[in-house]
Amino acid sequence: MSRYYTFTAKDAVEYARQFGGVADPHSLVTADEIGDGNLNLVFKIRDTAGKSRVIVKQALPYVRCVGESWPLTLDRARIEAETLIIHGQYCPQHTVTVLHHDAELAVMVQEDLSDHHIWRSELVQGKYYPQASAQLGEYLAQTLFHTSDFFQNAQTKKAEVSRFTNPELCQITEDLFFTDPYVDHERNNFDAVLQPEVDALRADKPLRLAVAALKHRFLSKAEALLHGDIHSGSIFVAEGKLKAIDAEFGYYGPLGFDPGSAMGNLLLNYCGLPGLVGVREAADGREQRLKDVRELWLSFSERFLQLARDKSQDPTLAEPGYAEFFLQEVWHDAVGYCGAELIRRTIGLAHVADLDTIKDAAMRADCQRHALSLGQKLILTAQQIGDVESLIARIRQFS
Numbered sequence: 001m002s003r004y005y006t007f008t009a010k011d012a013v014e015y016a017r018q019f020g021g022v023a024d025p026h027s028l029v030t031a032d033e034i035g036d037g038n039l040n041l042v043f044k045i046r047d048t049a050g051k052s053r054v055i056v057k058q059a060l061p062y063v064r065c066v067g068e069s070w071p072l073t074l075d076r077a078r079i080e081a082e083t084l085i086i087h088g089q090y091c092p093q094h095t096v097t098v099l100h101h102d103a104e105l106a107v108m109v110q111e112d113l114s115d116h117h118i119w120r121s122e123l124v125q126g127k128y129y130p131q132a133s134a135q136l137g138e139y140l141a142q143t144l145f146h147t148s149d150f151f152q153n154a155q156t157k158k159a160e161v162s163r164f165t166n167p168e169l170c171q172i173t174e175d176l177f178f179t180d181p182y183v184d185h186e187r188n189n190f191d192a193v194l195q196p197e198v199d200a201l202r203a204d205k206p207l208r209l210a211v212a213a214l215k216h217r218f219l220s221k222a223e224a225l226l227h228g229d230i231h232s233g234s235i236f237v238a239e240g241k242l243k244a245i246d247a248e249f250g251y252y253g254p255l256g257f258d259p260g261s262a263m264g265n266l267l268l269n270y271c272g273l274p275g276l277v278g279v280r281e282a283a284d285g286r287e288q289r290l291k292d293v294r295e296l297w298l299s300f301s302e303r304f305l306q307l308a309r310d311k312s313q314d315p316t317l318a319e320p321g322y323a324e325f326f327l328q329e330v331w332h333d334a335v336g337y338c339g340a341e342l343i344r345r346t347i348g349l350a351h352v353a354d355l356d357t358i359k360d361a362a363m364r365a366d367c368q369r370h371a372l373s374l375g376q377k378l379i380l381t382a383q384q385i386g387d388v389e390s391l392i393a394r395i396r397q398f399s
């Protein structure tokens, strides 16, 4: 018999008193359920002064944003906690701290990041965090290098691939990223005014082939323990600080998927800015987003290469020049996944505030068209774009 039950606010307070690691547990008195994601319950546990002290996150046995008609494994809570714990070993400064977790209750107690802000909300409001993209690159390099075959023992890694098999959450990505947008599916979500562009995407044979190759690699390339859903809504920022949260899509997948998803979300903001802040005012923000994309990739790739030089354990993969060769493949994958994120966040089930909160309908549709055509071109030309400078040149050219 499972011990699982869905927490009320009172249960969450009681749990935080037991496992929140606070010196004065009885000062914890109230909980607000503040979850705004698609999947889970998130409680902020407050003390007698009303100050938020600790976070209790619990998985529901279904997809929250859809309801009980879409059941979903509770094992995602274990995967999330264990992924964050491993990522925290390699990059503690940029990973939310897991204080406690219980797989059967599908619950995790986390450090409270209420003094940070969700990066997407800041980007939507035009607030710039100059160090965030380099810090995100550092997080991706540390976590992906140390869980890859460059660093892990081959036997250990195979066991880890099995521990992090995450079939139900992977299937969500397989469907929402690579299948639904390219077919007529009830989960898709877009305004009828975009139908001509959507029809054109679906009729584009070379695009469909390139998306098939991206999905195939997502299905079969167990290169590193990915975060699996690293978008600007799963990143907290504060001045000079950045922390990743929400790793329930973690699994061993193609290493380019994480940097690609992250770049895709920066470019969703790039596409949305004229609608969010005005056409003329968008120029500076757009330059910052391109700078963010450059810094993200350069900090990721430079740190990854340094780690490969200093810490590679496998004697064959340590061959001089191999890490550079491998990273070139990762780059091409990342550009493709970046394009797929632009498309699925515009016409698929799960949207982003960078486009959806644009008030003027005609402007919103223009920004969405831009995201679709940029996504399409990036997927189609991913193998020809050699480096981040060429990517930025293409993005300017496609504007």
Ligand SMILES: Nc1ncnc2c1ncn2[C@@H]1O[C@H](COP(=O)(O)OP(=O)(O)O)[C@@H](O)[C@H]1O
Pocket (backbone or CB within 6 Å): 034, 035, 036, 037, 038, 039, 040, 041, 042, 055, 096, 110, 111, 112, 113, 114, 118, 233, 234, 245, 246, 248
């Ligand atoms: N450690 C934390 N500290 C403060 N707020 C948090 C924390 N984790 C999550 N939140 C809040 O809860 C929201 C939903 O959390 P998230 O992990 O993204 O849930 P989901 O898995 O449902 O997407 C976040 O957008 C954020 O506002």
Ligand SMILES: CSC[C@H]1O[C@H](OP(=O)(O)O)[C@H](O)[C@@H]1O
Pocket (backbone or CB within 6 Å): 037, 038, 039, 063, 172, 173, 176, 229, 233, 234, 246, 349, 350
């Ligand atoms: C049915 S889950 C849809 C979507 O939600 C996840 O994002 P979030 O972090 O906002 O909960 C993930 O990106 C999934 O593709």
